[in-house]
Amino acid sequence: MTSTPVARPDEVRRYNRASLLRLLHLDGPSTRAELASELGLNRSTIKALVDGLAESGVVAERVPRPGRQAGRPSLLVLPQPEAAVVLAVDIQVEHVALALIGLGGEILGRNSWKLHSRTRAPGEVLTRIVDATAPLAADLGVRPVACGVSVPGVVRRLDGHVHEAPNLRWSDVALGQRLAAALEIRVVVGNDAELGALAEHLRGTAKGVDDVVFVSADVGVGGGVIAQGTALRGTTGYVGELGHMAVRPQGRDCYCGSRGCWETEVGEAAFCRALGLPEDSPRGAVVVELRKLANDPAAARRRLGDLAEWLTIGLVNVVNLLGPELVVLGDLFTGLPDAVLHDVTDSLRHRSMVSRAMGGVRVERSTLGRDAKLLGAAEVAFEEIMDTV
Amino acid sequence: MTSTPVARPDEVRRYNRASLLRLLHLDGPSTRAELASELGLNRSTIKALVDGLAESGVVAERVPRPGRQAGRPSLLVLPQPEAAVVLAVDIQVEHVALALIGLGGEILGRNSWKLHSRTRAPGEVLTRIVDATAPLAADLGVRPVACGVSVPGVVRRLDGHVHEAPNLRWSDVALGQRLAAALEIRVVVGNDAELGALAEHLRGTAKGVDDVVFVSADVGVGGGVIAQGTALRGTTGYVGELGHMAVRPQGRDCYCGSRGCWETEVGEAAFCRALGLPEDSPRGAVVVELRKLANDPAAARRRLGDLAEWLTIGLVNVVNLLGPELVVLGDLFTGLPDAVLHDVTDSLRHRSMVSRAMGGVRVERSTLGRDAKLLGAAEVAFEEIMDTV
Structure with missing residues (x-):
């Protein structure tokens, strides 16, 4: 509650822009008419937003593949995966998976390795994550702007502090802070089941x-x-x-x-x-x-x-x-x-x-199979950046 | 999300008015300065709102009791209990309690009776609630404008349908609809523990x-x-x-x-x-x-x-x-x-x-003792009417 409950025009525009991007990110390519109806915005507002996003390369417009409709087809607005890339990491007890995931949820590239008692120490895992990310990003020609991490344990969301991850034998690991310092991007750490639930809710069965x-x-x-x-x-x-x-x-x-x-x-x-x-x-x-x-x-x-x-x-x-x-x-x-x-x-x-x-x-x-937690980790990272893409 | 995310001035005023009333209702008498600081509104807005509410008799302003502060005391804004009265009903397995509760949470009057197997049928309980309410309201010279009911069972919030209340031996009772028809006011039915939690959160230990x-x-x-x-x-x-x-x-x-x-x-x-x-x-x-x-x-x-x-x-x-x-x-x-x-x-x-x-x-x-559920029932009724007091 503030003394000025009325949003300024630039705030409204930013809010609408982020809403449109989130919709494209989660629901995939849509026509301008679909976006207008889904967001409850008029077509001229949608046009202005899409034109702005297209100009900065965040979306593109394309003729849909044949078969979608007869007659003169409406252009589809597509999120451009490379416009915003996040690093998603899924630390499990017996292996670590990481992926670079683009706007729209496409997995652009991935890597994984097994964990065993010798390689399961937090420092080891951290170093390996950092070491694996750079070449993967270079290969793909992208640069992640945020990172989401899934951990099987009790996590403080505020700063990504892992209090206990008993099956990993981790306790009191400042995972969020350490990873953010090493990667130099924002890092969000979440409990694995929470992120799995999020992925199922946004992209899966639920x-x-x-x-x-x-x-x-x-x-x-x-x-x-x-x-x-x-x-x-x-x-x-x-x-x-x-x-x-x-x-x-x-x-x-x-x-x-x-x-x-x-x-x-x-x-x-x-x-x-x-x-x-x-x-x-x-x-x-x-x-x-x-x-x-x-x-x-x-x-x-x-x-x-x-x-x-x-x-x-x-x-x-x-x-x-x-x-x-x-x-x-x-x-x-x-x-x-x-x-x-x-x-x-x-x-x-x-x-x-x-x-x-x-x-x-x-x-x-x-x-979603074994990717649920990885996709959930990507989504909490996207949440962090959607306003600033 | 709508095509006009900007609130109109009258909507803003109504929103602020309801916020101020809710604050007085839950936190009790406050000075205008406290209200301004708590709500993040400026003093002239608070003055306009309080003046309007005082004019329609919903609040009053009084000199605080001595001892609160030295010098020239700030007036306290007090909610007027009779300005909005709700009926709260707590149906337990062995007894029913009901109360008329005024704005600010004061219990203006109450009644209760024991339940046993003969008097526990839904129809009996309903009739007794209606019969007990009229004379109580008449005695107090008030008229309840909404009703909240606590039931120990599984309740569909939407329409107050009691699916199962096993300890009462009730199943599939259209309690909300039947009571609303008999009392001719809005009725909200909730699960007893949910309403107890709400009361503790708003007025009790929590x-x-x-x-x-x-x-x-x-x-x-x-x-x-x-x-x-x-x-x-x-x-x-x-x-x-x-x-x-x-x-x-x-x-x-x-x-x-x-x-x-x-x-x-x-x-x-x-x-x-x-x-x-x-x-x-x-x-x-x-x-x-x-x-x-x-x-x-x-x-x-x-x-x-x-x-x-x-x-x-x-x-x-x-x-x-x-x-x-x-x-x-x-x-x-x-x-x-x-x-x-x-x-x-x-x-x-x-x-x-x-x-x-x-x-x-x-x-x-x-x-809150045994009143927790009763107070919770009152609060869900107040939630219904706070915008229209």
Whole structure:
């Protein structure tokens, strides 16, 4: 609330320009008429904005590919990927992926490497990120203007301080500050599940859905929540740790200091136990075993029944607490055979009173695959720069 | 987003007027200078607004009571309770309370009655609410202009449809519509824990705190969440059912269709079991037993240790999911002896990784007592009318 609640014309123009760019960035090529209708702006305002953006090379206008419409086609306005490039980094327990992503969300180039105990120290990871970025950017002839990083841990959003990332064995790492100093660009660090949820909401299965929970199993289990269209975040930006719901009080001790956490019952180690693999099996082995069960519902239910029950119990809690319209399952959960996923969904709908009230919550697999967190990291970086492109 | 993002002068005036009224309503009597500074408006704008409101009798200006300051005192602007009166109704499992509440939050008059199985049918409750309101309003010489209702169940906010209120044995009751038709005023129906959280946030222990979870034990256990200053609500307005987190998978069956729900371990029946009372003991008996333990920490821990452990497990989940700064405990939980509450807080801080990251979550007792939900119901009614007072 200010003493001048009326925006100045240049503020209005900047606001409209950023809104138009965000729309093109997220929804892709559009005609001027579509932009006008979507933004509620008149055509002359749209013309002025598009002309300005085209002049500075941020968008281009092209004849659409044949087949889109007959007669004289409307020009499409396209975001130009190179006009604004961000660096997205996804630090996982067993590997790091990074990508340069252009306006519009196109991955222009990428790199990744495995992590193991020797190379997992924060300093090592940081150096390698910086070293990998320069040649990739040079090859592509672009220069990232901001960076988003996904970390599997408890992150303070304000400054990208990683408080605890237990599966990485990191604690109190000033990741945001150190990376910003090394890269000399703005850096935003987020919790991996939060960024996964954001990506699903903006570009994936949950596009257009305002109340979504994204739950994914990697080594750990994490969850991100979009409530009323906005990422849910606690005090000082700490995001929730869904994987550390205590679902089984008599269960295994968890490194987090609690016991019987959801993560211990449905994380990668639990998948290994269910599939008869050693607990530290490589991801690939787990995926192969899951695939074998895809066409054998009886065996799938026998092997994965317990894990499915714990998954259901956790989901009942999540749905009863948050009342989402849609639950998106990511990472290892996407490998659950159809029969098992069907049982989980069915049981969740029966046992959650909030789901019953809503007429049934939807449960779907992530369609972004392992790129969800990387794309989410890109989006928080884009958010930082959209006003200044 | 619209084609005219610039507010018209009359819109600006109405917006400022409502902001000023909301401030007086929630923060109480203030000087013009305080209002100007709080709202970021200049003194001539404040003067015009206050003069207009005084003319229509919505506020009055008075010399403050002596002692507030020396010299020539600034006049205080006071909201006039009778200028806008709402009806607040708190339907609990064992009783109904209603009150007429004036601008500024003062309870002008109230009434309440016990509910038992014969009088708990929706039609009975509705009729009694309507019958009790008219004479109360007549006695006070006021007329409510909107109504807020708190219900212990799953409520669709849009139209006040009560989907399930299991402890009342209600299902699919068009409470909002029926009450609005009978009272001929606007009616807003909310989940009791959501409204309790709102009241704590606006007028209670959590005033000024933006990330709060309110958890209370009556017959059922409910929880409301304020995230980033706003009440958290799921799809189509259904609010979460925190009491139906499954904390004890091998525990008792719950009427909700799940098992080992938090409510079964820390609700009123669990208090009765812990205190050696029959499960259907009246509330008063429970409170008396709790009071006896207040000065005997050893006995308190012996009797309530298990209940405290389940309370802690649920709170660890809630804090790990939502990362609140403050947890406010309401209703029966406020009767927990200091020693027990201390143990719960301590254990929560150790076992929740999100609490550790934040440097410790605070846990406090509600200060609004049994009026929390009633006051919350009043606030949702006031929200409806603040623009038009």
